Amino acid sequence: MEELAKAMKIAFSTEFSFYLKAHFYHWNVEGADFAQYHELFSNIYEEVYGSIDAFAENIRKLNSYTPGSYTRLSMLSQIEDELTVPPALDMVNDLLGDSEKCIKIFKMVYDLAEREGEHGLSNFLAERMDAHRKHSWMLRATLK
Numbered sequence: 791m792e793e794l795a796k797a798m799k800i801a802f803s804t805e806f807s808f809y810l811k812a813h814f815y816h817w818n819v820e821g822a823d824f825a826q827y828h829e830l831f832s833n834i835y836e837e838v839y840g841s842i843d844a845f846a847e848n849i850r851k852l853n854s855y856t857p858g859s860y861t862r863l864s865m866l867s868q869i870e871d872e873l874t875v876p877p878a879l880d881m882v883n884d885l886l887g888d889s890e891k892c893i894k895i896f897k898m899v900y901d902l903a904e905r906e907g908e909h910g911l912s913n914f915l916a917e918r919m920d921a922h923r924k925h926s927w928m929l930r931a932t933l934k
Contacts, residue, residue, distance in 0.1 A: 794906050795854035797899045802845045803857055803866035804895055805918070808888050809838040811872055815881040827878045830932060834885065834925050841918060848911055868895060879933065886929040892922045 816831035846856040857863050864871070869888050876884065900915040 791852060791906060794899070794902045794908065794911075795849065795852040797902050798845075798849045798852060798911075799854070799857055800866050800868065801892075801895050801899045801915075802842075802849060803863045804868045804892055805838060805845055806842060806863055807867035807869035807871075808885075808892055809835055809842065811869060811888065812838060812885060814872060815885065818875045819878050819881060820875075821878045823878065827881070827932075830928065831881070831885075834928070837921060837925070841921070844914065845918075848914055851911070852908075882929050882932050886926055886933070889922045889926045889929060893919050893926070896922070 812831050812835035816828060816835055819827040819831060821827070849856045857866060868891050872884065896915045896919045900912050900919070903909070903911040903915060
């Protein structure tokens with residue numbers, strides 16, 4: 791169960807970092823299609839933010855503590871920080887790559903949860919994978 795808790799902390803930190811980056815892009819996007827990108831990023835960060843508390847509670851259900859400091863989140867996250875304000879299409883492409891990372895990480899944790907018989911957690915992770923598949927689809931479609 792300890793392995794599952796550690797994996798969940800990585801997944802949580804990655805999801806939180808994804809949320810933060812999508813919100814950062816929402817705040818800072820510019821260009822001729824500003825309104826469309828601004829709304830796209832808003833839809834993504836709002837959906838992801840809605841999952842953060844449930845993510846943290848699922849870690850607590852494993853009798854483990856949820857990371858909460860920027861330092862700890864940064865250490866565990868698989869999402870790279872964005873320190874500049876890239877062009878809008880680069881933002882979309884970056885979020886697409888990060889969303890795909892989330893799906894892969896959530897799938898690995900899903901498999902661990904299934905092995906441990908934690909089917910409620912598996913269901914939660916399946917829902918998060920599905921949400922990121924939708925985000926990836928929207929981002930991919932935007933790039934065409």
